[in-house]
Structure formats: C-alpha cells, structure tokens
Amino acid sequence: MPRPTEEAGALKASVDPEDIPGIVEGLRQTFNTDKTRSKAWRLAQLDALDKLLTEGCDDLCKAMYADIHKSDLEGWFQEIALVRGEIYEAKQHLDHWMADEHVGSGLLNTPSQSMVQKDPLGVVLILGAWNYNVLLSLHPLVGAIAAGNCAIIKPGSYSETSSHTICRLVQKYMDPECIRAVEGNRHITSSLLEQKLDKIFFTGSPFVGQVVAEAAAKQLCPVVLELGGKSPCVIDRKADLAIAAKRCAWGALMNSGQTCVRPDYFMVHEAIADDFIKTLKRTIVQFYGRDPQKTKWFGRIVNDAAFRRLNGCVEDAKQYLVHGGENDANDRFIAPSVFDFGTDMHAFESSALMxxxxxxxxxxxFRYRDFDGQVLPFIRARPKPLALYCFTSDNELAERALRLTSSGAALINDVVVHLSNSELPFGGVGASGMGSYHGKRSFDAFSHHKAVMRRGTLLDAPQRYPPYSSLDEAVLRLGLHPKVSFHFTQMTNFITDKKNFLITLMTAYIAHQHLRSRM
Known part of the structure; x- marks a missing residue:
C-alpha cells in the first residue's frame, strides 16, 4: 500500500483524541478482572462476531460498495466469508490451542514437569486498512479474542462508510467492556499509539508501518506489521498462457488493483510476450467488458488523491500503453490498463509505475530473455516483497524462483489465493512486514508462550550446590554432555506423549500375542 496522500481527512471521529486514554484504561481494568481468560467468554465473543457478520452482512456489503464500488458477491467472498471461516476454525480448535503444551525437562531437572502455557497479552490494538476494511479489521480480531485479550479496533479511515458500519456493528454485537471500535483520522491513530498497549497489529503502508514501529518501540510494545511492496510476477516461456492470463488479470485487477498481495509488475519471457499480452487483453475484456465502468464487477479508486496519483502514473507511461487508459475523475474510475515496456529495462524501472x-x-x-541474468538480479536488488508469483511448467525454474528469492509468500502458477489457506502463515519479510497470522498463528500472534516448570521438594540433587567435589564434577559433566542431555530429553518426550505410550502398549500387546501363537 503506498504512502497516504491526503491530509487528516474529513472522516468524523467517533471519539475525541482526549478520550482514548480513558478507553484504553477501561479495557485494562476489565482485563485485570480476568473476564476474558475463560473459554466461555472467548466462545461467546466468537459467536457474537459471527452473528455480527451474518446479520450485518447486507450493511457491510452496501458500505463496501459505497466506498470502492465492490459488488455484494465480492464483498462476501473476499472479506466476510474469510473472517467467518477463521471464526469457525478458532472455535473448533480452541481447546487444543489453549491447552498447556507439555515438553521435556532435561536430565538435570528430573524429576519435574515442564510446559508452555498460552497467556493472553492484555490490551491489544488492531489498526485495519481501508482497501479490505472488513477483512483487515475483523480477521485479526478473531485471534485476539481466541487468545483471551481485550481489543480496540480502528478500521481504515479512507473507506468512511465501511469504517462507520464496522464501528456501529461492533458496538451493537460485541462485549463493550472488552472490545471497542473507534473511527477517525490520523489524530485518533496518534493518540492510540501514545497509549501503553500489549501488542499493536497494523496493516498498511511501509511508511506508516515505520511510524507505528517507532511509537511502539517507545513503549517496548511488540508489533505485527502487515505491509506490502511490489510483488513480482514472472511468466516463463513454458507457462500455460491462458491460465496465467486469467489468474493474473483476476489478481491484479480485483478491488480495482487495490490489494496488497496483487501481482504488482510482470516480467514476461520475450518468446511468449506477444501471445501473453494478447491473451491478457482479451481476458480483461471477457472479465469486465469493453466498457469496464459499466460493470458491477470492477471497482473504483478510494479517493481523489489516489486517483490523481494513479492518473499521473498513466500519463508518465502513456507511450507504452497497449490497453485501457480511460478515466473519469468524477467517478474515480481508471480502466484496467496494460503497459508494455518491451526490453527497455531503463524505461521500465525508471517509470512512475515502478x-x-x-x-x-x-x-x-517487461520482456526478459534470461531468468538468471535479468529476473533474479532485478527482484533481489529490491526490497523483499509480500509475495512472489511464477507461472511455469518447468519444475527446475520454479524451484530456483522459490529458493533463490526472499518474499513473504511464493506461489507457482497462481496469485493471491494463498491468503485463503489458514494452514499457511500470512505475513511479510523485511520491508513487506514482520510477524504473521491466520489460523493458529493468529492465536499465537496474540498470546505469550510462557515457560513453566513444576518441581517437587523430595529429591534435590546435591551436585548442583557448591562446594563441588570431583564426583560432583563428574556427575555434572555427564548430565550436561550434549549427547546424553539430548537423547534423555528425546526419550522422556516420547514416553510422556500419550499417543506414543498407547502405540508402545499396542505394539507390545501385538508382539506378545504373536509370540504366544507361535509357542
């Protein structure tokens, strides 16, 4: 997501900046009552959030349409359905996620019981983003609730209608003592960042991410930063061009291109570039018609400042325009536009688009000739992107793309869809972000994994205390020998695992029955 381009904005704040300290303190007081720690509270709030999304679905879809011309269907499957899926998974796995994780104690700590306890952090702040306001404000909230935290949410302010709708629905459906939503401009954000918080979860631009990280550092507050960047998409000469064109057009143009994981620029092998561009242009027309402004499936730019910035990019690269280019400032409409820079690397990398x-x-x-000589150096010379995409049927090239680049995620023969898989971590690396979430990782992102050891008082090895005799030294050296310590821990972990214990008993029983049958 690019750096904000507007002043504080006209969105009316739901509270005054001076009210923020009191709101955070109220949440802190509630957390200190231990109300949010119980499984019952967590399940009740997950149910309430699901009810918010089902009963408020129409209102949320209307709000998304008003902000960026997103159709009801796309609002549902791109945002609401994903949050509901996260809620369902959290409810199904909550017992397992909350449970203490028993681990080995090591030879010198025997006898003892060691475990990892999952503690809620306290009061967390979730700063959503305007481009997918419902998804990026409420999806992290699932993890915060499942982990037992109080939370304050601030949706993205540029999408004013959805921001207002989210705050209204949170106030209606969620526990007001534990979960609050506020709306407003950067003055509200600044006040929030001045508070003592236990975690900040931010989605947005690298520029604002730096501001958030700097504010958090003053409080020694941990952060998850979901940023963005320029995600490359490589189209190899051995790609399926029809599939590549469909999937790339869908990913690059959904939400009118206002998607943090969209394929941002394309590097296409020169041998198939003409065919790919021809297929891509035909696919765009199939998706959105010859006049995309008339279809309900194509969005609008979020505000006038963003429209002017994008229109400037079009004007800058107009000589390379091969499709689209139409715009309507009154409607904040910019048509799907394709720019072919040929093999002119200088023009490509120096353009406003890049x-x-x-x-x-x-x-x-850009049309490339040599993957290793042009594509890899180009990608590796730039900040690490949120995603990398490569279309090819050449497994060796695909493996090089995966192993020799660094990105938050990487997909072969598709784009964007990895974020719908809750088994995969979603997050950036380097300039594209830090931390990850989705599925259990959302729970972990809002939990502290506390080391716990329980020891009895009956056995107390004298070798740990001075003065140390030669026998004490020998015992300590044996107990701390890497091989002895490692294999003892492995053995105790195996024995204490109930699953392994049952397998061992079953194996012993089968072996016993087999021996008896042979006697």
Whole structure:
C-alpha cells in the first residue's frame, strides 16, 4: 500500500483524541478482572462476531460498495466469508490451542514437569486498512479474542462508510467492556499509539508501518506489521498462457488493483510476450467488458488523491500503453490498463509505475530473455516483497524462483489465493512486514508462550550446590554432555506423549500375542 496522500481527512471521529486514554484504561481494568481468560467468554465473543457478520452482512456489503464500488458477491467472498471461516476454525480448535503444551525437562531437572502455557497479552490494538476494511479489521480480531485479550479496533479511515458500519456493528454485537471500535483520522491513530498497549497489529503502508514501529518501540510494545511492496510476477516461456492470463488479470485487477498481495509488475519471457499480452487483453475484456465502468464487477479508486496519483502514473507511461487508459475523475474510475515496456529495462524501472506499490488497475510488463541474468538480479536488488508469483511448467525454474528469492509468500502458477489457506502463515519479510497470522498463528500472534516448570521438594540433587567435589564434577559433566542431555530429553518426550505410550502398549500387546501363537 503506498504512502497516504491526503491530509487528516474529513472522516468524523467517533471519539475525541482526549478520550482514548480513558478507553484504553477501561479495557485494562476489565482485563485485570480476568473476564476474558475463560473459554466461555472467548466462545461467546466468537459467536457474537459471527452473528455480527451474518446479520450485518447486507450493511457491510452496501458500505463496501459505497466506498470502492465492490459488488455484494465480492464483498462476501473476499472479506466476510474469510473472517467467518477463521471464526469457525478458532472455535473448533480452541481447546487444543489453549491447552498447556507439555515438553521435556532435561536430565538435570528430573524429576519435574515442564510446559508452555498460552497467556493472553492484555490490551491489544488492531489498526485495519481501508482497501479490505472488513477483512483487515475483523480477521485479526478473531485471534485476539481466541487468545483471551481485550481489543480496540480502528478500521481504515479512507473507506468512511465501511469504517462507520464496522464501528456501529461492533458496538451493537460485541462485549463493550472488552472490545471497542473507534473511527477517525490520523489524530485518533496518534493518540492510540501514545497509549501503553500489549501488542499493536497494523496493516498498511511501509511508511506508516515505520511510524507505528517507532511509537511502539517507545513503549517496548511488540508489533505485527502487515505491509506490502511490489510483488513480482514472472511468466516463463513454458507457462500455460491462458491460465496465467486469467489468474493474473483476476489478481491484479480485483478491488480495482487495490490489494496488497496483487501481482504488482510482470516480467514476461520475450518468446511468449506477444501471445501473453494478447491473451491478457482479451481476458480483461471477457472479465469486465469493453466498457469496464459499466460493470458491477470492477471497482473504483478510494479517493481523489489516489486517483490523481494513479492518473499521473498513466500519463508518465502513456507511450507504452497497449490497453485501457480511460478515466473519469468524477467517478474515480481508471480502466484496467496494460503497459508494455518491451526490453527497455531503463524505461521500465525508471517509470512512475515502478517507484512505489501501484495500488491501482495498472499492469506494467517487461520482456526478459534470461531468468538468471535479468529476473533474479532485478527482484533481489529490491526490497523483499509480500509475495512472489511464477507461472511455469518447468519444475527446475520454479524451484530456483522459490529458493533463490526472499518474499513473504511464493506461489507457482497462481496469485493471491494463498491468503485463503489458514494452514499457511500470512505475513511479510523485511520491508513487506514482520510477524504473521491466520489460523493458529493468529492465536499465537496474540498470546505469550510462557515457560513453566513444576518441581517437587523430595529429591534435590546435591551436585548442583557448591562446594563441588570431583564426583560432583563428574556427575555434572555427564548430565550436561550434549549427547546424553539430548537423547534423555528425546526419550522422556516420547514416553510422556500419550499417543506414543498407547502405540508402545499396542505394539507390545501385538508382539506378545504373536509370540504366544507361535509357542
């Protein structure tokens, strides 16, 4: 997501900045009553959030349409359905996630019981993002609730209607002593960042991410930063061009290109570039018609400042435009546009399209000849992206793309869809973010994994205390020998695992029955 381009904005704050300290303190007082620690409270609030999404679905979809012209169907499957899926998974696994994790204690700590206890952090702040306001404000909230925290949510302010709707529904459905939602401009955000919090979860631009990280550092507050960047998409000569064109057009143009994990720029092998561009242009027309402004399936740019920035990118690269380019400032509409820079690397990398994350329906293309000599150096010379995409049927090339680049995620022969898999971590690396979430990782992101050891008082090895005799030294050296310590821990872990214990008993029983039958 590019750096914000507007002033504080016209969105009316639901509270005054001076009210924020009192709101945070109220949440802190509630957390200190231990209300949120119980499984019953967590399940009740997950149910309440699910009810918010089902009963408030129409209101949320209307709000998304009002903000960025997102259709009801896309609002549902791109945002609401994903949050509901996260809720369902959290409810199904909550017992397991909350349970203490028993681990080995090591030879010198025997006898003892060691475990990892999952503690809630306290009061957490979730700063959502305007481009997928419902998803990016409420999806992290699932993990915060499942982990037993109080939370304050601030949706993205540029999408004013959805921000207001989210805050209204949170106030209606969620426990007001534990979960609050506030709306407003950057003055509200600044006040929130001045508070003593236990974790900040931010989705947005690297520029604002630095501001958040700096504010958090003053409080020694941990952060999850879900940022963005320019995610490359490589189209190899051995790619299935029809599939590549469909999936790339869908990923690059959904939400009118205002998606943090969209394929941001394309590097296409010169041998198939003409065919790919031809297929891509045909696919865009199939998706959105010859006049995309008339279809309900194509979105609008979020505000006038973003429109002007994107229109400037189009004007800058107009000589390379091969499809689209139409715009309507009154409707904040910019047509899906394709730019073919040919093999001119200088023109490609110096264009306005390549200076920042595009965040609009613009597709710049460079034609490469050598993957190892051009593509890899180009990608590796730039900040690590949130995702990398590569279309190819060449397994060796795919493996090189995966192993020789660094990105938050990497997909072969598809784009964007990895974020729908809760078994995969979603997050960036380097400039594209830190920390991850989705599924159990959302629970972990809002939990402290506390080391716990329980020891009795009957056995107390004298070798740990001075003065040390030669026998004490020998015992200590044996107990701390890497091989002895490691294998003892492995053995005790195996024995204490109930599953392994049952397997051992079953194996012993089968062996016993087999021996008896042979006697």
């Amino acid at each position: 200076q920042d994350e595009i965040f609009g329906p613009l597709i710049p293309i």
